[in-house]
Amino acid sequence: MADPLHARISAELRDRILSGDLAPGAPLPSEAQLCAEFGTSRGTVRAALATLRAAGLIRGGQGKSPVVRDKTLSQPFENLLSFTSWAERAGRSPGQRTVELARRPASARIAHQLEVEEGTPVVELLRVRTLDGEAVMLERSSWVLEVGRLLFEGGFDPDEGSIYRYLLGAEVDLATARHTMDAVGADDLDARLLDISVGTPLLRERRLARASDDRPLEYGDDRYIPGRVTFTFDNARPTTAGQLPNLRILKETS
Amino acid sequence: MADPLHARISAELRDRILSGDLAPGAPLPSEAQLCAEFGTSRGTVRAALATLRAAGLIRGGQGKSPVVRDKTLSQPFENLLSFTSWAERAGRSPGQRTVELARRPASARIAHQLEVEEGTPVVELLRVRTLDGEAVMLERSSWVLEVGRLLFEGGFDPDEGSIYRYLLGAEVDLATARHTMDAVGADDLDARLLDISVGTPLLRERRLARASDDRPLEYGDDRYIPGRVTFTFDNARPTTAGQLPNLRILKETS
DNA sequence: CGAGTGAACTTGTCCAGACAAGCGGCTCCA
DNA sequence: TGGAGCCGCTTGTCTGGACAAGTTCACTCG
Numbered sequence A, B: 001m002a003d004p005l006h007a008r009i010s011a012e013l014r015d016r017i018l019s020g021d022l023a024p025g026a027p028l029p030s031e032a033q034l035c036a037e038f039g040t041s042r043g044t045v046r047a048a049l050a051t052l053r054a055a056g057l058i059r060g061g062q063g064k065s066p067v068v069r070d071k072t073l074s075q076p077f078e079n080l081l082s083f084t085s086w087a088e089r090a091g092r093s094p095g096q097r098t099v100e101l102a103r104r105p106a107s108a109r110i111a112h113q114l115e116v117e118e119g120t121p122v123v124e125l126l127r128v129r130t131l132d133g134e135a136v137m138l139e140r141s142s143w144v145l146e147v148g149r150l151l152f153e154g155g156f157d158p159d160e161g162s163i164y165r166y167l168l169g170a171e172v173d174l175a176t177a178r179h180t181m182d183a184v185g186a187d188d189l190d191a192r193l194l195d196i197s198v199g200t201p202l203l204r205e206r207r208l209a210r211a212s213d214d215r216p217l218e219y220g221d222d223r224y225i226p227g228r229v230t231f232t233f234d235n236a237r238p239t240t241a242g243q244l245p246n247l248r249i250l251k252e253t254s
Numbered sequence C: 001c002g003a004g005t006g007a008a009c010t011t012g013t014c015c016a017g018a019c020a021a022g023c024g025g026c027t028c029c030a
Numbered sequence D: 001t002g003g004a005g006c007c008g009c010t011t012g013t014c015t016g017g018a019c020a021a022g023t024t025c026a027c028t029c030g
Helices: A005-018 A031-038 A042-054 A077-081 A083-089 A108-114 A145-152 A163-169 A188-194 B005-018 B031-038 B042-054 B077-081 B083-089 B108-114 B145-152 B163-169 B188-194
Strands: A094-105 A121-131 A134-144 A176-185 A201-210 A216-224 A229-236 A247-253 B094-105 B121-131 B134-144 B176-185 B201-210 B216-224 B229-236 B247-253
Touching: A005 A031, A005 A042, A031 A042, A042 B042, A077 A083, A077 A163, A077 A176, A077 B229, A083 A094, A083 A163, A094 A145, A108 A121, A108 A134, A108 A216, A121 A145, A134 A145, A134 A188, A145 A163, A145 A216, A176 B176, A201 A229, A201 B201, A229 B077, B005 B031, B005 B042, B031 B042, B077 B083, B077 B163, B077 B176, B083 B094, B083 B163, B094 B145, B108 B121, B108 B134, B108 B216, B121 B145, B134 B145, B134 B188, B145 B163, B145 B216, B201 B229
Parallel strands: none
Antiparallel strands: A094 A121, A121 A134, A134 A216, A176 A201, A176 B201, A176 B229, A201 A216, A201 B176, A229 A247, A229 B176, B094 B121, B121 B134, B134 B216, B176 B201, B201 B216, B229 B247
C-alpha cells in the first residue's frame, strides 16, 4: 500500500503478462486508457511502462501501443548468487555436502581478488551442490573475515541452508556481483568430489561479490557438470534513440 | 542536433564519466545544477539520469547526488553478435578462415531451432575465427534462406568481412538474440580445425538471432578455446523500489 | 480499382510546479 | 563534550498541460 503508484501499475501489468492474460504479441492498453483505469496522470503511467521496457517485457514504438515481447522474467539478484534460491524457483530440490569450512590465511590469488594482504585470514568453504540428489556443481567460496566469521557463529549450518539467504538475513550488504564464465577440464579434486574423470569439460563461473561501497566480500569458483545447468542471456537492439539495449540473464536446468 | 535533449544530456554525462572527468565514486552535479547548465526542465534531466542508471554507470540514493559507479560500459548489441566488431573494439585484430559456405536441407535440429520444416534449404557457414592470427573459436552458423541467400550474392566475401556488419548494412532486421553458454569437449571436427586434441574443454555459446517480429533468422554454435576469451556479466541489487536489477555483459580477452 | 490525402489516435518529448522523503551538517541545550 | 533537534539541500513522486512525430485506416479522387 505504501508502494509508489508507478510501481503498483508496473506490478499489475507485469502480473497480467506473466499470467498470460496479455499474451506475447498482444498490444497493451494505450497510455490514455491506463491513465483512466488507474486514475493517474500520464507521467506516472509512462514511468511504469519504462520499468517494463527496461525489463524486456514489452517492446513498442512511436505511434503504436507497446506490444508484449516475452513472458520470461530476468532473474532477481539473489538467484544469480544463491544456488538454493535459484533451484527452488526452478522447481528443483537443491542439496549440498560440505567438504570443508575453514579459516585460513589468504593465498596470493584469493588475496588479490578480495583486495586484502596476502596471509590475511579468510573463511573458505568447499561444497558439492546437488539437484534432486544428483551432483551438479562444485562450489569453492572465499569470504573476507568480516563476513565469513558469521558462518562460524551460531545460526548457520553449512549442510542445511543457503549461505546467501542467511547472510542477507543478517543484513550483510551484498550489492553487486561480477560473474565470469569459461570452460576448464576437471582437476583431481573436481574429479574426485563430482565423481567424474580428470579432464572432463566443466563450465566454470567465477564470481566476485561486492558491498555497495565496492569492497569485495566474496570470491567464488563454481564448476558445473555440462548438460545439467546452462546460462542464458538475451540482448536486444535499442529501440528508441539514446536507450541502451536491454539484457536479461537466465540460469536454467536442461 | 536532431537528437532529443535528454539523449544529448545523457551522452554528455556519459562522456564525462568515460573520459575520467568524473571519476568513480565522485558525485554528479545536482539535478538543479544540470537544469541550469543545459537550460532544461527537471523532467528532462531526470530522463537522462535514468538512462545512465539503467546502464549501471551511476548509482544514487534519495537525498544524495548520484555517484559514479563504474566506467565500463555494457557492450552494444552488435558486439555480442559480431566477432569482428567485438575484436576491433577490444583492440585486437580479427581474422577468419572459411571452411565451407553451403546451401543444404536443414537437419532436424537446425530446422527445429529455426522453426522451419525439416529439409527446408538453409545456408550454413563454417569458419575458424582468429585473434591476432591465433585460432580462438570455431563458428558454425545456419541462416534461414531468406537471409542466407544474401551471403551468396555479390558484395559479401566470407573470408573478408563481418557477416553481421554486412547484413545489418543490407537492412536485415536483426533485433534480438538469445545466447546460451555451456562447456563441451572438442569433437573430431573441432579438434582438427582448431588444432587441439579431442576432448579438450571448450566454452560453447549457442545463439539464436531473431527478427523484430520474433522469426528466427540464425542459429549459431561457437566454440571457444578456454583462456583466450571469457564472458562476464555484472548484476546489481535493485536500488529504488520497483526498479529491476541492472545487468551488463562483457565479452573479454584475457 | 489503385493511389494519395487526411483525420484520429498513438507514443515521444518537454515544460513548470508542488509536495514527500531522505541525507548531512549545524546549532543549541543538557 | 555529547546528543537531540532543526534546517537546507537533494532526490523521489505526481500532476496537468502542450506540441511533435509516427501509425492506421477510411475516404476521396483519378
